[in-house]
Amino acid sequence: MNPSSLDALPYIKQTESADGLPLIEIDHPMFQALLTKQGAQLLQFQPRGGQPLLWMSSNAILKPGKSVRGGIPVCFPWFGPHPTQPQLPQHGFARTLPWRLEMAQADAMSMRFCFMLQDDEQTQALWPHRFQARLTFAFSVECELYFEVENLDTQPFELSYALHSYFPVKQIDQASISGLDQLNYLDKVSGSQRKLQAGPVVFAGEVDRIYLHTEQPMQIHEQGRPAINIESEGCRSTIVWNPGAEKCAQMADMPDAGYQQMVCVECGNAADNTLQLAPGERHRARMVIRAAG
Numbered sequence: 001m002n003p004s005s006l007d008a009l010p011y012i013k014q015t016e017s018a019d020g021l022p023l024i025e026i027d028h029p030m031f032q033a034l035l036t037k038q039g040a041q042l043l044q045f046q047p048r049g050g051q052p053l054l055w056m057s058s059n060a061i062l063k064p065g066k067s068v069r070g071g072i073p074v075c076f077p078w079f080g081p082h083p084t085q086p087q088l089p090q091h092g093f094a095r096t097l098p099w100r101l102e103m104a105q106a107d108a109m110s111m112r113f114c115f116m117l118q119d120d121e122q123t124q125a126l127w128p129h130r131f132q133a134r135l136t137f138a139f140s141v142e143c144e145l146y147f148e149v150e151n152l153d154t155q156p157f158e159l160s161y162a163l164h165s166y167f168p169v170k171q172i173d174q175a176s177i178s179g180l181d182q183l184n185y186l187d188k189v190s191g192s193q194r195k196l197q198a199g200p201v202v203f204a205g206e207v208d209r210i211y212l213h214t215e216q217p218m219q220i221h222e223q224g225r226p227a228i229n230i231e232s233e234g235c236r237s238t239i240v241w242n243p244g245a246e247k248c249a250q251m252a253d254m255p256d257a258g259y260q261q262m263v264c265v266e267c268g269n270a271a272d273n274t275l276q277l278a279p280g281e282r283h284r285a286r287m288v289i290r291a292a293g
């Protein structure tokens with residue numbers, strides 16, 4: 001797709017952050033959104049007449065080569081620290097590299113954007129595999145993501161990933177997440193101990209967990225009322241993260257009290273759900289975010 005076709009698309013404005021990150025601002029009759037080709041990252045999404053469905057830090061750094069704190073960064077081709085080489089970047093390289101815009105379409109009800117990342121010398125130096133990854137957004141009053149990875153190599157490879165979505169909450173200690181009851185999780189706050197979830201997930205301090213073998217719908221509740229629905233297919237892990245007061249205060253790209261207004265509920269495949277792709281094999285996943293009620 002050549003850039004002029006993006007120029008011809010209605011509802012969008014191509015801009016740049018003060019630090020030079022290219023941005024796609026979308027103002028559509030059904031929704032408003034902000035995208036960047038870096039990491040194929042959705043930064044903001046708000047259905048027209050509704051509340052924002054994603055959170056972005058007021059201290060986020062919008063600079064080429066830096067990961068942006070908010071929206072939906074894509075952690076790929078590994079989630080968290082690299083399994084054997086801790087010196088490699090946390091959460092892989094996909095979130096800080098520019099993806100190629102392959103397709104953009106608009107009509108009066110919806111818009112679609114497809115971004116592609118393919119191996120090159122830079123990615124092979126970090127991860128010696130040939131691959132193609134695609135992230136397609138379908139926006140209407142809800143936000144739908146399709147993630148696809150194909151092994152273009154002659155050898156199988158392992159990968160883990162997460163669609164690292166940041167959601168807004170009014171007050172974290174009055175928020176909860178349903179849909180994970182009776183599932184096992186790895187508790188990263190206590191040295192990755194394996195635990196069993198009982199009831200909804202609630203927040204009193206730092207929470208950093210990888211829920212395993214998940215695939216059922218989830219809901220973020222605010223003061224007991226449903227606020228945001230999250231559904232996924234093909235994502236067998238759910239990561240729930242809130243840094244809590246102490247860790248948040250150490251993060252340069254989050255205001256000290258920022259942890260009170262956000263929660264990450266990330267759909268992907270990590271830890272026990274790490275994937276193996278044979279040559280020519282494709283993995284496909286889908287995630288949908290919508291306002292509840």
Ligand SMILES: O=P(O)(O)OC[C@H]1O[C@@H](O)[C@H](O)[C@@H](O)[C@@H]1O
Nearest residue numbers: 090091164188208209239241266
């Ligand atoms: O600061 P980063 O690299 O964006 O990571 C943020 C958090 O991302 C979460 O997904 C991880 O489970 C946490 O351990 C991590 O701290």
